[in-house]
């Protein structure tokens with residue numbers, strides 16, 4: 001944490017609401033790293049007060065502001081100048097103090113360009129297909145055109161908004177670069193080998209299972225996919241892309257790079273890869289601090305979570321089944337026998353909800369049926385990084401044979417039960433997971449090491 005003293009310069013964020021913003025973490029992490037005496041704070045601003053805030057900020061010598069929803073367009077009338085590209089986009093998210101007032105820029109576009117570079121995605125002379133036509137899509141569309149895309153296709157629920165972006169791009173770049181297609185026809189495009197970019201708000205946590213498109217033909221034709229959403233870290237759109245063998249990324253690096261670009265403008269410095277790395281680490285910790293293990297009974301959740309705890313001493317271990325037994329004052333078998341499965345499932349949802357307000361970083365080992373309820377999938381996605389421990393039915397049989405504590409396995413043939421339950425559960429586990437980890441031929445310690453190395 002920087003020391004605030006007589007030389008501290010101030011920058012900040014104007015928006016409403018601002019309580020959940022990650023921008024202070026981005027800016028203050030860089031200031032601490034670089035030893036720059038700058039403090040960045042969020043300001044919750046009503047639209048009626050926006051002009052006064054801009055004038056007051058100037059008098060207070062605030063070196064710059066980021067601007068977020070709902071002020072990105074409205075703030076433009078209070079500025080001394082607007083960068084040409086930001087004016088064409090029609091929105092600003094960064095204000096830099098000059099001698100006469102504030103000049104507006106759009107670093108969302110720059111953030112997206114830098115994200116493409118970061119992931120080695122070359123869009124030059126390639127086609128891009130954008131889903132969505134809101135503020136993010138506008139910035140991304142201009143960024144793609146600026147980066148040399150040969151064609152930009154925009155598909156949105158409200159077609160007028162796509163057409164407006166198409167018009168803006170074609171006018172600004174002086175040629176027929178962009179065109180519009182209806183959202184429900186985008187999978188029938190003649191285009192091939194395109195970058196697919198998801199710019200709608202569909203798929204954002206907590207509604208992480210949703211996606212504006214599910215048609216495989218759309219993903220098959222893409223050479224890479226980017227979702228501007230970063231929470232959850234692996235969106236349904238990204239999962240579809242990966243299922244079709246297409247590399248896919250979320251919007252976290254766009255967020256980070258728009259912040260870095262703003263920081264550079266505010267503080268007149270050039271940042272490097274190490275700054276981006278430090279911010280990435282800080283944000284990743286904040287966004288995904290918990291590790292959640294899911295999987296069928298016998299997949300190793302309890303043992304692996306204990307092995308993880310040995311290596312991650314700052315974490316707290318939470319076993320949801322143990323927590324439920326403690327709260328109910330009886331074993332899970334007794335809860336099932338006396339109150340039924342539905343009551344137990346309600347208890348699982350209750351426990352996950354309570355964990356949301358826990359400040360500590362947790363390794364959460366879950367009951368095998370936990371992801372089967374949609375509400376639980378949503379809660380897990382909000383809580384942290386979900387890792388599915390898989391195992392073949394034969395492996396599970398070997399681990400579970402002789403275990404009489406599992407109420408769902410008490411009747412019938414164990415082998416058949418495992419196969420039939422897995423058929424039902426495996427697709428849901430895969431849908432829920434951010435990462436999948438095969439356990440069959442790995443020891444518990446190997447699995448813990450693997451999870452820490454690759455997924456934490």
Ligand code: NDP
Nearest residue numbers: 132133134135136137157158199200201204228251254255
């Ligand atoms: P807007 O509100 O401006 O646009 C929302 C978009 O989502 C519109 O295209 C809208 O379509 C579409 N949409 C909303 N609901 C539906 C639905 N039910 N079916 C189909 N389409 C729908 O939001 P932004 O453009 O500002 O933000 C979009 C997303 O981008 C957000 O999730 C935000 O978090 C993310 N973002 C990420 C950034 C980053 O740095 N990574 C930066 C900025 C935003 P319609 O026009 O028909 O309403």
